Amino acid sequence: MDITVHRPGDLTAADRVAWTALQSKAHLDGAAEMANPFLSPEFTLAVAHWRRGVRIAVVREDGEPAAFFPFQRSVTGVGRAIGLGVSDCQGLVHRPGFTWDARELLRACGLALYEFDHLAGGQEPFEAGASGSFASPVMDIDQGYEAYLHRLKAKSPKFIRSTLAKERRLTRDHGTVRYVHDERDPEVLDVLMGWKSAQYRRTGRSDRFAQAWISQMVRQLFHTRSEQFAGLLSVLYVDDVPAAAHFGLRSERVIAQWFPAYDPAFGKYSPGLLMHLRMAEAAAADGIAYLDLGRGQKQYKDSLKTRELTVSEGWVALRHPAAIAHRARRAPVRALRNTVLSRPELFEPADKLLKRVGHIRSRKKE
Structure with missing residues (x-):
């Protein structure tokens, strides 16, 4: 694979057109989820306007764009899905039949780890690192x-x-x-x-x-x-x-x-x-x-x-100190939250407590 990494402002107009074209045709190839607007270049560029570290990897085959991979990168090499925390669909936009090695992609992007929480279906190389899957109605x-x-x-x-x-x-x-x-x-x-x-x-x-x-x-x-x-x-x-x-x-x-x-x-x-x-x-x-x-x-x-x-959360990681530290910090929080959300006997009292706190907080603002 020929992989180049770009700052958002350096992405050419031709590449943006190619990215959009891959999304437009995705449903014809049984990959309708790739048409989600959170996977569009416009959303990536909007996030880039307000957040640092946004990069776009362009994968070419025979000189033509085959895939686009937007992400956010920290100074330590920890990668996050674009807009993690507010985006509801994440992943790599690619042409039909395209396959990739997740760790090869991470190395080309200078990432020790790539974290996601709304990974779209059909992203098998990333799904291998998923810690949980969830319904998206x-x-x-x-x-x-x-x-x-x-x-x-x-x-x-x-x-x-x-x-x-x-x-x-x-x-x-x-x-x-x-x-x-x-x-x-x-x-x-x-x-x-x-x-x-x-x-x-x-x-x-x-x-x-x-x-x-x-x-x-x-x-x-x-x-x-x-x-x-x-x-x-x-x-x-x-x-x-x-x-x-x-x-x-x-x-x-x-x-x-x-x-x-x-x-x-x-x-x-x-x-x-x-x-x-x-x-x-x-x-x-x-x-x-x-x-x-x-x-x-x-x-x-x-x-x-x-x-x-079905969307997934988790991460794909290299053997790297930054990846180990990030997972050690994030994994317990994710596990606790998902346990509470998945078990009514835990979620209902937690939800009532949050609403009680919210009521008190709202009254203080009045």
């Missing part, structure tokens, strides 16, 4: 919205009836419900980020938007638009007031859910579910194949999903 809409709705009704007719009944009550109680699939008003994005920050605090989670680089990157992605990629803000309005919203990323065939939230004042009407159904309808009309709801089991995802993808 999907809403399939490639056959159209009516076909999707039919599948939901067959799975749970009560869910559809009750959700649509809530929409009628919402209209009766508060006014006209309308949906905007691609809202361009940045002030509405600020409203969504405010809701999400409050949700993080209320549930005792770390507020991602308290980190300036994440807020700034999301705003940058909101203004990033092409035929192949866009930051997509979708909003459910009630009498012209935002009731629920979602900001995510769109490629030609996939919408990746990222930041959904709603106004708690409308909570009893399930505005988030209503918004997701409207989003599925509009996305199907745009030719989107599926909505990836992201890793993690939640009730609303179980209600909306038609199937599940």
Whole structure:
């Protein structure tokens, strides 16, 4: 393999076109997950604008790009998936039939270790180092919205009836419900980020938007638009007031859910579910194949999903002191977290404790 490593600003326009072309054709070769917008050059370049150490390895065969591998590198040679902690799909974008040796790739990139937590399926050389695999629910809409709705009704007719009944009550109680699939008003994005920050605090989670680089990157992605990629803000309005919203990323065939939230004042009407159904309808009309709801089991995802993808976490490492030290520090934390998440008898009390802490924290801010 001919492997060269580039700073993001040094990637040529031709290489960016080739990268996007590999994603566009991935579904034709049974690798639909590679079309995820988190694997796009636009996302990598957005992360690079706000974070140091971003590099892109380009693998060529017979002079032509065969694979693109974006990563973040520390001064000690510890590599992380691009945007680790906020990206929901990670890995190497490659042409059909391409194979690689993970450790050879790491050595060429100057990495002692490569860590991931949302590794896409079909990345066997990296999957060998996975410490766990997790479901990422999907809403399939490639056959159209009516076909999707039919599948939901067959799975749970009560869910559809009750959700649509809530929409009628919402209209009766508060006014006209309308949906905007691609809202361009940045002030509405600020409203969504405010809701999400409050949700993080209320549930005792770390507020991602308290980190300036994440807020700034999301705003940058909101203004990033092409035929192949866009930051997509979708909003459910009630009498012209935002009731629920979602900001995510769109490629030609996939919408990746990222930041959904709603106004708690409308909570009893399930505005988030209503918004997701409207989003599925509009996305199907745009030719989107599926909505990836992201890793993690939640009730609303179980209600909306038609199937599940599998993502992995873990690392591939060389025999190197930096790799040994990093694994020693990170492995116990990952193991504890995954044990709690996978066992209801541990998760439920932990979740209640986090919410109690979040309630106290929210009251102090009032």
